[in-house]
Amino acid sequence: MMRYFKGLHLLFCIAIAIPASSAVKFKDYPDYLQPDKAINSVSMVMVHDVVSPPAAGRYYAYCMLSAYYIVAANDKQQPELEKFIKDFKNTSVFDTIHFKYDYRIAAYFSILETAKLMLPSGFMMEDDEDAFVKILQNSKVDPTIITHSITVAKIASGLIISFSKADNYNKLSALKRYTPLKEDGKWYPTPPAYMEAVEPNWKTIRPMVIDSSNQFKPVSPIPFSIDTNAAFYKQAVDVYIKSKHLSGTETEIASFWDCNPFAITTSGHMSIGFKKISPGGHWMHITGLAVTKAHLNFNQSILVLTMEGVTLMDAFISTWDEKYSSNRIRPETYINKYIDIKWQPFLQTPPFPEYTSGHAVVSNASATMLTYLLGDNFAYTDNTEIPFGSGERSFKSFKQAAQEASISRFYGGIHFMDSITNGNMQGVLVAENIINKIKKVGILQQFK
Numbered sequence: 001m002m003r004y005f006k007g008l009h010l011l012f013c014i015a016i017a018i019p020a021s022s023a024v025k026f027k028d029y030p031d032y033l034q035p036d037k038a039i040n041s042v043s044m045v046m047v048h049d050v051v052s053p054p055a056a057g058r059y060y061a062y063c064m065l066s067a068y069y070i071v072a073a074n075d076k077q078q079p080e081l082e083k084f085i086k087d088f089k090n091t092s093v094f095d096t097i098h099f100k101y102d103y104r105i106a107a108y109f110s111i112l113e114t115a116k117l118m119l120p121s122g123f124m125m126e127d128d129e130d131a132f133v134k135i136l137q138n139s140k141v142d143p144t145i146i147t148h149s150i151t152v153a154k155i156a157s158g159l160i161i162s163f164s165k166a167d168n169y170n171k172l173s174a175l176k177r178y179t180p181l182k183e184d185g186k187w188y189p190t191p192p193a194y195m196e197a198v199e200p201n202w203k204t205i206r207p208m209v210i211d212s213s214n215q216f217k218p219v220s221p222i223p224f225s226i227d228t229n230a231a232f233y234k235q236a237v238d239v240y241i242k243s244k245h246l247s248g249t250e251t252e253i254a255s256f257w258d259c260n261p262f263a264i265t266t267s268g269h270m271s272i273g274f275k276k277i278s279p280g281g282h283w284m285h286i287t288g289l290a291v292t293k294a295h296l297n298f299n300q301s302i303l304v305l306t307m308e309g310v311t312l313m314d315a316f317i318s319t320w321d322e323k324y325s326s327n328r329i330r331p332e333t334y335i336n337k338y339i340d341i342k343w344q345p346f347l348q349t350p351p352f353p354e355y356t357s358g359h360a361v362v363s364n365a366s367a368t369m370l371t372y373l374l375g376d377n378f379a380y381t382d383n384t385e386i387p388f389g390s391g392e393r394s395f396k397s398f399k400q401a402a403q404e405a406s407i408s409r410f411y412g413g414i415h416f417m418d419s420i421t422n423g424n425m426q427g428v429l430v431a432e433n434i435i436n437k438i439k440k441v442g443i444l445q446q447f448k
Contacts, residue, residue: 028297032135033104035067035301036288038111041128043281049120050261052198053358054320056278057312058169059118061208064309066114066160067107070152071302074103078299079441085208088163093155101148104298105136109153117161167206175201181327185224187353190332195351203321208310209434213321216429218422221326221355226338235416239331240339243346243413250411254346256390257359257408276388279359280312283366285384290374303443304373308366315365315430319358319423328355331413345413357415360406360423367402368431373445
């Protein structure tokens with residue numbers, strides 16, 4: 001399995017008793033406790049498992065909830081989960097713990113443990129857990145503290161896993177299978193693999209914060225038409241023409257934000273699959289880069305990563321609801337049938353309906369949340385895609401990155417422009433709703 005981002009460096013020895021205060025505005029923990037390292041470990045197993053974009057968002061959210069649960073129990077400045085997560089009921093289980101433990105070790109380990117219990121190949125997380133414990137041992141951490149901290153981590157993970165089982169995910173397999181409609185304007189599987197639709201019943205998943213899957217239903221898409229004077233035909237032509245005149249920068253942008261968990265290349269009768277990080281994984285990695293650059297302390301870092309995970313989950317629920325409601329045809333299908341039978345998009349078309357663009361919704365939701373927590377004009381260099389064949393790209397703000405991620409789908413030939421424009425607004429509305437709710441419980445900007 002790919003082991004990128006897993007170097008755990010020995011810089012400091014961990015203290016057993018650490019003040020649980022989020023008031024400190026600088027990094028207060030050793031490098032091996034940097035929480036984005038745990039997230040990167042989780043991402044690599046998801047890449048191995050070819051986890052779909054919406055499912056990945058769900059896994060990130062629950063992994064971070066387990067860590068946040070521990071931090072909030074040890075830092076009264078952090079609001080408890082029940083104050084902003086739907087249907088979550090806090091327990092007093094930590095009040096009965098009287099042994100000494102390091103809550104930061106516990107929170108870090110709980111991310112790995114929750115992933116181990118949830119992911120299809122979760123057993124692979126055991127290597128990461130063992131490596132983490134080895135680092136602690138080499139850093140001369142009291143063996144009793146290590147043992148007790150892992151106990152606390154497993155308690156928190158167990159609570160979060162129990163909470164996750166009520167979000168309807170386990171019921172998806174029993175729901176009616178999706179059958180593509182052979183109607184004009186409706187989505188149909190696309191080449192080269194003609195894969196079946198991904199998660200058509202995702203709208204049934206319980207959101208983390210927003211009220212419902214269709215709370216932020218976007219405006220209706222441009223009506224389908226094959227009339228050459230119609231708006232729909234014209235925006236299909238726009239995709240077609242742009243694909244034939246991509247600049248070097250535009251192809252770089254499309255490739256950088258591809259984030260297709262499983263792209264297939266064919267050669268004769270042979271098919272080759274390429275695994276990549278999901279869109280949610282890309283934004284979780286951006287968040288990890290940001291909290292490190294901002295020198296946030298441990299509690300703040302966990303909070304920001306948790307808010308990003310929660311935002312991802314709700315943003316995917318929102319856009320997936322619309323995708324299977326409007327059930328709109330992809331540019332590739334339309335262009336091949338009505339404009340150019342031999343045309344192929346620059347990027348491989350994902351296996352689900354077109355409207356709204358998931359990249360647009362998720363990227364703008366993420367950027368809105370991160371801008372709230374970390375401030376506007378937060379410049380950073382994104383190296384997420386290096387292990388997947390692309391280089392680095394630098395941005396002046398999260399919003400600039402979201403705009404680029406959105407338009408990348410137009411450059412890639414897999415989305416119409418109204419899907420991007422309206423998806424951008426949908427994502428902003430999802431994040432603003434979450435922000436308004438977490439503001440009321442005291443989750444404020446973490447860095448200025």
